Amino acid sequence: MKGGDSKKDKEEQQQVMSEVHLGCPPGISGPHISRFIISLPAGIPEVESSRFHELFKEEEACTDQDISFDEDGDLVLPRRRRNSRRCFTMKIQHNITSSIPSVGLQVWRAELVLSDFVLHKMCTTTDFDGIVSLELGAGTGLAGMLLAHAAKTVFLTDHGDKILENCVKNVQLNSGVFNCQAAVHVRELDWVQPWPPKVGLDLVSQERYSWSLSELEEVQKASLLVAADVIYSDDLTDALFGILEGLMSQGSEKVLYLALEKRYNFSLEDLDVVANGYSHFRSYLREDDECEGLEHRSLPCFMGRRINVAEIPQYVGEYDRGKDAELWQIRYNKGQL
Helix, strand or coil: CCHHHHHHHHHHHCEECCHHHCCCCCCCCCEEEEEEEEECCCCCCCCCHHHHCCCCEEEEEEECCCCEECCCCCEECCCCEEEEEEEEEEEEEEECCEEHHHHHHCCCHHHHHHHHHHHHHHHHCCCCCCCEEEEECCCCCHHHHHHCCCCCEEEEEECCHHHHHHHHHHHHHCHHHCCCCCEEEEEECCCCCCCCCCECCCCCHHHCCCECHHHHHHHHCCCEEEEECCCCCHHHHHHHHHHHHHHHCCCCCCEEEEEEECCCEEECCCCEEECHHHHHHHCCEEEHHHHHCHHHHCCCEEEEEEECHHHCCCCECCCCCCCCEEEEEEEEECCCC
């Protein structure tokens, strides 16, 4: 057996689990539906809730006041106080565990960080209103579906029938969240194949996730790309930047917001716990000011700027961001002839 085949077989057999799914019912091997509560953070004046008044429904949550005593030492029975909050629910079908090639069937922490960022941009700016956007490695499609409340067209892309079918199910579960005029497409995008992908025949059932010529033309006009939890394999990172070069070097100027979680492993070469996958990702990026010099202006390059995650309010409830989640803004300098 070839070494590559052995590695692939091992990845197919090994099961992994996202920390997001801790607390889900144990022993379930098939799809499970989780409900993610999205609410407006309290005390943030720049959030303009009226922009999404119909999306963030008002719900009341009961909270008890602290127990106190009067000056005579008698217990003061508190009156129940009702606090209102504006929120809505996203229903996400996912697997609780999966093999490594099928990690797109799970929800991962960086996808929730990216969702917080998308929600904050939509609530505080008009940057995403009426745009065409594409999510790379969409998996369950959470961030892309949230975008569909402001964007004109959203393409949710991934590879593999099981992941794409699960993503379609989530689109069906959450269609009420979308802008009524938004178009949401689930499409196959294999990063090891060159961009643009082949145009499929709409009448062929097995090509239901294929692209039409008009869709590829629309993607060329896209201004926004998003991705989350796609940095965990050097081969995959190489393929990602290959497809990004094809996407970002053509058509209108595009910006990518990429959320990731630094993952550490013990390295025999370094005799230490290191994040080699993260280092490989960083090797593709130049800091913005590096591409400003005359020696780099004529050379194509990816320009990266890390966004301070601590400055992004948390809209998605009940998850811990941890200390290793990062969000990057990435642009492509096409170079000058």
